[in-house]
Amino acid sequence: MKKDYSKSHHHTYRCENTKQCCIYTIPLFQSLTAEQKEQIHPLIQHKHYSKGEIIYRPGESADSLYVLSSGKIRVYRLSESGKEQLIRIVSEGEFTGELALFKKGFYEAFTEALTDCNICAIKHADFRQLLMQYPATAVDMLATIAERLGSSEQQTAWATTETVKDRLLHFLISLVDSEEREPIVELKMAKKDLASYLGTTSESLSRELAHLEKEKIIEEIAYGKIKLLNVN
Template identity: 80%
Template sequence: MKKKCSASYHTYTCEKSGEQCICAVPLFQSLTSEQKEQIHSLIHHKYYSRGETIYRPGETAESLYVLQSGKIRIYRLSESGKEQLIRIVMPGEFTGELALFKKGFYEAFAEAQTDCSICAIKHNDFRELLMQYPATSIEMLAVIANRLGTSEQQTAWATTETVKERLLHFLASLVDSDESEPVVELKMAKKDLASYLGTTSESLSREIAHLEKENKIEEIAYGKFKLLTDY
């Protein structure tokens, strides 16, 4: 059975790997079928095994990476070697966009958390597309602005709040306002959440236990929490 994407002029089918990348990314959904076909011609397919580095700081930034399947960890290392997780890239999302607007180098590590299938588009090619299709440019700026806001929030948590407060605010940020119950499910392992919140796995586990004892959260399944108080 074919997966289909709606388009302005005719149906754009998603049978091939590159076509699936285009259909999966919200960034491209405002484009017509002809425009999506143009992007498909620019895609280079890459495959990475779990644990393999996709790019690292200091490497020349050449491509935008669209994740078709798997998970990617984006992180930085301090001078002391401590890891700070920035985000987890999920299917349909992209990374490598910051260097798109300036010729430079990657500033973080991107590592395949699982086996990954990636569609890469050269920065030069993608810049031309953004100039041709303003709607896509606006979509990309919206994503980047959202990531910037998340990064600023992450920094504020790490510098002004306790681990318990960081954890509560992070869980609260995941709550879907349309759902009747405040139940959230982590998209990352607990060790990655600890890195994201700027703490250790041991400290995170202790704070989860404390919050459960205080009846502020309930872990109803592994990595799935119900918030029992408003934050």
């Protein structure tokens, strides 16, 4: 079934309950004082998107940073042949649309609501002023962008040099929390999205998961929750 990439029908709303407003809850703004948050709050536009809606698409003027206050969204590209490549899943408290923050440009990817979402949008011009005024927020944001860049470079390396099995195994290892006693990881995306992220098909991913489990390298202890048993 062909996706409908027509203009999104999101609506704006007022954030009456401060506990639901992203400025008060997301990590990016937590270095600010309560007074500073109050000053920034009027700059934010609150938007609601329904599951399946496109938030922005390639070629649209990039003028805002989008902060997810609830729900989950996916960022992906389409090749000329129509093949989808997942870039990342954006979860509650995270942001997207930052690449054009310091230059006028256009969005280069699709962003789609995976669930019903509430999003806080702030114009790039306003956000640049904010970063100059509050350096701690700028440092926090740069740390996130640097982490994303590293993940993107790793994703490219996997796709061009490794088998699907190795891509999957290295991805699972990258999720392991070194402080946990047992190497158990939880997939925070559907398997079809993981397949897209790893540059393969859902069928190939399922096949490799089965092979790894048969070889007693991993054990799927619950849906989307995997224990690494024998990883060198």
